[in-house]
Amino acid sequence: MGKRILVVEDESIVLLDITYMLKDAGFDVVGQARDGEKAIELAHALQPDLVLMDIKMPKLNGLKASEVISNTFQIPVLLLTAFSQREYIDQAKRANIVGYLVKPITEASLIPAVEIALLQAENTKKYQEQMAQLDETLHNRKAIEKAKGIIMKRKNVTEEIAYNKLRRLSMNKQLSIEKVAELIIIKDQKQVNR
Secondary structure (H helix, E strand, O other), X not given: OOOEEEEEOOXXXXXXXXXXXXXXXXXXXXXXXXXXXXXXXXXXXXXXXXXXXXXXXXXXXXXXXXXXXXXXXXXXXXXXXXXXXXXXXXXXXXXXXXXXXXXXXXXXXXXXXXXXXXXXXXXXXXXXXXXHHHHHHHHHHHHHHHHHHHHHHXXXXXXXXHHHHHHHHHHHHOOOHHHHHHHHHHHXXXXXXX
């Protein structure tokens, strides 16, 4: 199955050309919009893999719509524009854009840009998932260390004995060692607050 793309362009002919080029290259164009407000609405409803967004549009311009789409739905945006002025490039950097194409759009420029934008988005997602996993691992380790410290203090035992007690509790209660550690911390905080 091809990647799902939302095309946002206020000029009908350009919209049709881009849609045709994408479909011809095997992409699934799941929606079309002619202004930024409709783009946000469709991005929310369709959850595409990528949004191709013209900068200059009626109602809500492409940069503002891109910022909302990127930040709210974490959907990557590839900008399309007739302008290559510095101010647009600087604004696009702030809006978390994965690419930038200057019109007129040709198949030779569009397809590689879309493929690279999709790859960049995929890499970013993997990186964010790895960071979230590392954060969770760090949180769990801190909880285990804190729980060991509580056991060591309350029972006046060594770190090794405290850890073995944590492991035994984990097995007996059939809970992860992290969960047992968190329960020990919560219980300790309640006792401290009495």
